[in-house]
Ligand code: SF4
């Protein structure tokens with residue numbers, strides 16, 4: 001496959017104060033980002049509170065050793081389902097990357113979404129990017145101190161809410177809120193919330209694009225994922241060059257008027273006119289910015305747009321290609337596997353062990369008995385009792401506790417003896433049945449009546 005040539009480019013020059021003051025821009029891609037990011041933000045903050053029938057909708061409870069996924073309790077033995085979900089997510093990410101570059105980063109990644117929220121707060125409290133750049137050094141002058149103080153307070157509030165909500169996916173959010181309101185948090189929970197708040201504040205408020213530039217492994221992957229048919233944010237150099245300021249432009253000038261707006265709006269501070277770069281998160285802010293300039297100049301939009309290398313060199317863009325179809329297949333198969341796995345989970349985890357010291361015991365009246373050890377674990381907190389019985393080909397009698405207290409006995413092996421005088425084959429199938437309101441869970445084992 002043809003490789004995209006790589007060219008050494010200069011790092012973007014940092015402003016004198018070492019900070020990018022990202023200018024916010026409106027446009028069709030900004031609207032699209034609102035459409036993707038607001039539902040995701042809403043889901044993040046709301047899902048943790050949803051409790052249909054008193055059971056959490058999504059909770060990874062270490063305390064109860066249970067995962068609640070879409071309201072269904074799963075045991076830690078169902079963890080492969082989560083791996084399946086992660087494979088689906090990974091496959092989808094790779095599928096999107098091959099087709100449309102890093103659109104996940106620009107439109108749905110939590111790092112980007114929270115950074116945009118923090119930039120909005122910054123603009124609301126301290127003014128637009130130009131104003132911020134001018135007054136950034138005036139820390140204690142006029143209203144500047146209060147504006148900056150308010151910005152940091154709001155950032156900390158959003159960071160704190162994010163930390164508490166994130167923790168609510170591991171510890172019930174109602175417990176966290178009650179502890180917070182009563183100021184009765186454990187030292188461990190307090191420390192965890194402080195650390196999570198600080199990390200969110202640092203990531204979205206202070207470090208921002210440096211995470212995307214230096215820490216995110218996904219940006220390193222992209223050069224492997226992309227091919228010459230991947231549509232990603234690109235500058236049409238053929239149309240734009242030679243660039244010239246509007247006043248000095250002539251018939252030979254391209255459409256780029258060198259206004260730098262595409263650089264000012266870039267959250268990673270790069271100049272897309274330098275070509276495809278690992279730092280570009282495909283947020284399309286530069287497309288909105290450049291389109292607004294082209295609109296004002298009454299020139300066609302799209303000097304910067306989602307295009308592939310093939311399209312830029314006037315070749316046919318191949319949409320359906322093996323790599324893209326391969327990832328689509330991975331996503332489809334993992335969705336099917338997870339769906340099947342999801343229908344095949346159990347609310348009671350039952351383990352049965354035969355007594356390995358004696359195969360069977362024969363009593364004086366020719367009754368044959370087998371000994372078993374039984375462990376039952378429930379993954380529904382409201383479920384407290386189960387009744388136990390046995391069935392098979394013939395009449396069996398069960399000796400041992402008929403009711404199991406699931407609250408107490410979930411880590412204890414309980415001894416049982418099963419006896420029959422209704423002798424069948426040397427080795428038959430026996431079922432232990434665990435009855436709880438509304439359902440029966442059965443587990444098979446063997447009953448041995450004679451040495452083979
Ligand atoms: S916004 Fe458009 S016209 Fe302005 S510098 Fe960037 S590419 Fe050129």
Ligand code: SF4
Pocket residue numbers: 233262265266267268269270271272279280281282283284285286287
């Ligand atoms: S170059 Fe454009 S698409 Fe890439 S990160 Fe900057 S603004 Fe976003």
